[in-house]
Amino acid sequence: MISAALTLAGLSLLGMLLLIWAANRYPEDQETLPALIDQMLPQTQCAQCGYAGCRPYAEAIAQGAPINRCPPGGEALIKQLSDQLNRPVLPLASDVPNTAPKQVARINEPACIGCTLCIQACPVDAIIGAQQMTHTVLADACTGCELCLPPCPVDCIDLISLDETVGTASLKPAPSESRQPCIRCGECEPHCPKGLAPHMLFLHRSSETVAEDWGLNDCIECRWCDRVCPADLPLTQIFRDMKEIERSKVTAKNEANALLTRFEAREKRLSADQSRLKTRPGPGDANTLLTKIRVKQS
Numbered sequence: 376m377i378s379a380a381l382t383l384a385g386l387s388l389l390g391m392l393l394l395i396w397a398a399n400r401y402p403e404d405q406e407t408l409p410a411l412i413d414q415m416l417p418q419t420q421c422a423q424c425g426y427a428g429c430r431p432y433a434e435a436i437a438q439g440a441p442i443n444r445c446p447p448g449g450e451a452l453i454k455q456l457s458d459q460l461n462r463p464v465l466p467l468a469s470d471v472p473n474t475a476p477k478q479v480a481r482i483n484e485p486a487c488i489g490c491t492l493c494i495q496a497c498p499v500d501a502i503i504g505a506q507q508m509t510h511t512v513l514a515d516a517c518t519g520c521e522l523c524l525p526p527c528p529v530d531c532i533d534l535i536s537l538d539e540t541v542g543t544a545s546l547k548p549a550p551s552e553s554r555q556p557c558i559r560c561g562e563c564e565p566h567c568p569k570g571l572a573p574h575m576l577f578l579h580r581s582s583e584t585v586a587e588d589w590g591l592n593d594c595i596e597c598r599w600c601d602r603v604c605p606a607d608l609p610l611t612q613i614f615r616d617m618k619e620i621e622r623s624k625v626t627a628k629n630e631a632n633a634l635l636t637r638f639e640a641r642e643k644r645l646s647a648d649q650s651r652l653k654t655r656p657g658p659g660d661a662n663t664l665l666t667k668i669r670v671k672q673s
Contacts (some may be wrong), residue, residue: 412436416448418638423447447474480512482509496522497523499638501517518634556606571590572589573610575589
């Protein structure tokens with residue numbers, strides 16, 4: 376009787392844990408799911424997907440919209456969304472621009488007439504200037520969204536590839552590969568001074584969570600696994616490249632968070648400006664305005 380009760384309690388606990396895991400892995404709350412999807416998007420706010428920004432696109436995806444409409448995110452984002460939402464991997468939609476290397480806007484300052492139209496169009500406030508004064512672009516904040524190009528009446532804005540601004544492209548390296556497959560002998564594991572399982576790191580190198588699951592960042596690149604591997608796999612070089620990819624992911628995430636912060640600050644500022652315009656006295660409110668002035672002076 377006691378063993379049966381314990382078994383039933385254990386099964387109930389297991390069921391609860393599975394439900395909790397499923398709720399976190401596949402949230403049904405439509406307020407939560409768009410937020411999780413939004414965190415995966417690049418936050419360029421470029422509207423190339425056909426939606427007004429990243430958050431509206433995230434909300435549309437949560438409602439069933441295609442996951443392959445973000446050119447800045449490209450294939451990597453499609454795969455990430457596919458894994459998280461259990462949807463099939465699709466090629467980038469044919470009716471959106473192709474994924475291009477990162478670009479930034481550059482203003483031909485002598486030709487700029489200071490109209491401020493590009494400033495109003497920039498979703499992340501990456502252009503600074505004043506009326507009838509030369510404008511300039513904050514390269515570190517620019518997302519290359521191209522939204523500043525159409526409003527410019529003198530066509531003095533160009534998009535410059537990252538190669539031309541910093542000299543080298545910031546590309547994610549592909550992990551080094553070997554023609555020889557891992558034979559899963561496990562010979563490398565007892566030789567690792569950090570207690571890692573190099574063969575498991577290699578076998579799971581395509582996993583999004585390999586760094587957390589198998590301690591990638593704990594690898595000290597001592598090359599012991601290279602020496603003892605009977606398949607002559609270049610494990611240390613592969614792990615080095617995997618670390619670089621992980622660092623690139625962290626950098627991209629930090630950049631996306633910074634862009635989102637700038638976008639939200641701009642939206643807040645525009646909303647405040649609109650509120651002030653609504654409360655500003657109209658032409659027929661002269662008497663009211665004079666009364667307020669007299670009250671302040673008294």
